[in-house]
Amino acid sequence: MSFAISSELFEKAKKVIPGGVNSPVRACRSVGCDPVFITRASGATLWDADGNEYVDFVGSWGPMIMGHAHPQIIEAVVRAAGSGTSFGAPTPAEIDLAAMVVEALPAVEKVRFVNSGTEATMSAIRLARGYTGKKVVVKFDGCYHGHADSFLVKAGSGVLTLGIPGSPGVPEEIVKNTISIPYNDEQVLETTLRDKKLDIACVIVEPVAGNMGCIPPEPGFLQKLRSLTSELGIVLIFDEVITGFRLAYGGAQQYYNILPDLTCLGKIIGGGLPVGAYGGKAEIMNCVAPDGPVYQAGTLSGNPLAMAAGIAALRLLQQPRFYQELEAKSAAFAERLIEVAARVGIPVQLNRVGSMMTAFFTATKVTDFTSAMLADTERYARHYRQMLAGGIYLAPSQFEVAFISAAQSERDLDNAVKMTEWSFKKLVEK
Ligand SMILES: *Cc1c(COP(=O)(O)O)cnc(C)c1O
Numbered sequence: 502m503s504f505a506i507s508s509e510l511f512e513k514a515k516k517v518i519p520g521g522v523n524s525p526v527r528a529c530r531s532v533g534c535d536p537v538f539i540t541r542a543s544g545a546t547l548w549d550a551d552g553n554e555y556v557d558f559v560g561s562w563g564p565m566i567m568g569h570a571h572p573q574i575i576e577a578v579v580r581a582a583g584s585g586t587s588f589g590a591p592t593p594a595e596i597d598l599a600a601m602v603v604e605a606l607p608a609v610e611k612v613r614f615v616n617s618g619t620e621a622t623m624s625a626i627r628l629a630r631g632y633t634g635k636k637v638v639v640k641f642d643g644c645y646h647g648h649a650d651s652f653l654v655k656a657g658s659g660v661l662t663l664g665i666p667g668s669p670g671v672p673e674e675i676v677k678n679t680i681s682i683p684y685n686d687e688q689v690l691e692t693t694l695r696d697k698k699l700d701i702a703c704v705i706v707e708p709v710a711g712n713m714g715c716i717p718p719e720p721g722f723l724q725k726l727r728s729l730t731s732e733l734g735i736v737l738i739f740d741e742v743i744t745g746f747r748l749a750y751g752g753a754q755q756y757y758n759i760l761p762d763l764t765c766l767g768k769i770i771g772g773g774l775p776v777g778a779y780g781g782k783a784e785i786m787n788c789v790a791p792d793g794p795v796y797q798a799g800t801l802s803g804n805p806l807a808m809a810a811g812i813a814a815l816r817l818l819q820q821p822r823f824y825q826e827l828e829a830k831s832a833a834f835a836e837r838l839i840e841v842a843a844r845v846g847i848p849v850q851l852n853r854v855g856s857m858m859t860a861f862f863t864a865t866k867v868t869d870f871t872s873a874m875l876a877d878t879e880r881y882a883r884h885y886r887q888m889l890a891g892g893i894y895l896a897p898s899q900f901e902v903a904f905i906s907a908a909q910s911e912r913d914l915d916n917a918v919k920m921t922e923w924s925f926k927k928l929v930e931k
Pocket of ligand 1: 616618620622645646647648707711712740741743768777
């Protein structure tokens with residue numbers, strides 16, 4: 502496999518774009534190679550600028566649950582584009598997608614569309630603060646909620662991958678109002694939330710953590726979170742930017758049967774176009790301008806192309822048995838990876854919920870940020886490069902999720918299992 506054209510493009514990109522990329526993890530620094538530049542994709546297949554072909558397990562970091570360039574989504578976008586790309590005025594499609602979201606998610610009565618997951622979470626905490634008149638946001642170590650100032654405290658995703666403790670440019674006054682506590686630790690959670698000195702407006706959580714690798718909530722953890730926040734009048738925000746329409750049509754809130762006060766969405770609801778959303782109880786959502794005083798706006802929000810893509814994507818997800826089939830496929834694949842690891846004799850923790858999974862290179866169970874940090878990132882870097890050379894496209898970080906989509910065929914998954922066995926063997930050889 503040659504990566505000559507990608508390397509050339511990367512050199513050019515670095516001259517005009519910081520680090521050559523528009524989102525840090527894409528630069529592949531933690532896996533010790535240059536990124537490949539993607540020029541085309543279809544279903545579960547990606548092609549790079551050198552013409553190399555890959556089976557994709559990144560899925561644009563979550564949105565591509567139906568695979569790339571799905572004909573129905575493309576058709577919807579093309580049709581919408583022909584009628585104009587943006588008006589900055591209300592359009593009928595916004596009502597359609599909003600109604601679909603409200604119908605799908607048990608905890609959402611009203612929803613506002615924005616342009617990214619970051620905007621969704623940022624707006625949700627502003628709303629929670631406006632609604633409660635309180636200041637402090639509680640989050641969990643290793644969870645990622647986009648790149649707004651308040652969240653860059655012990656954050657996951659690229660912040661974690663690149664080993665950045667917080668971020669310069671975020672004033673101390675802002676960080677002071679964010680408290681980060683360990684995921685899956687009910688005791689610390691209870692002590693923190695009951696602390697009367699803290700002026701807590703909300704708790705924001707990834708109901709399944711997906712940005713320190715896949716870490717499921719321990720049984721009882723989300724229930725505890727819900728009962729404490731209800732009792733104490735704290736707004737509970739589920740950041741379902743990954744899990745929404747991924748774990749079930751009704752997201753993690755349906756999957757675990759726990760209703761948050763506010764829900765953040767992104768990724769899948771845009772069908773691959775830039776969309777985010779936040780929604781929840783009407784009583785809280787009515788505080789958003791123009792009904793209420795909490796200001797939030799967007800020139801391109803509810804964009805007609807994005808709405809068309811979202812509607813088409815959600816329609817596809819309404820197929821009967823879609824999520825049961827995705828679960829069965831994901832479970833079987835994870836089972837085979839576990840067998841491969843056992844056969845080769847390499848310590849791996851395979852964490853999985855539905856079609857989200859991470860193989861951590863560690864012998865210790867991974868349940869939170871601290872245990873995730875025990876994973877051998879050097880080993881992952883080699884694994885990543887070997888898999889890439891073998892035509893399997895994984896996330897360029899140990900602390901990300903591999904996504905199963907409807908598009909990967911039996912043959913794609915067989916291929917991935919074979920390549921994994923070959924790569925694991927090479928890893929233990931020396
Ligand atoms: C990706 C992600 C975000 C941020 O979404 P962007 O569209 O990248 O701004 C927020 N929360 C979670 C859980 C995410 O995975």
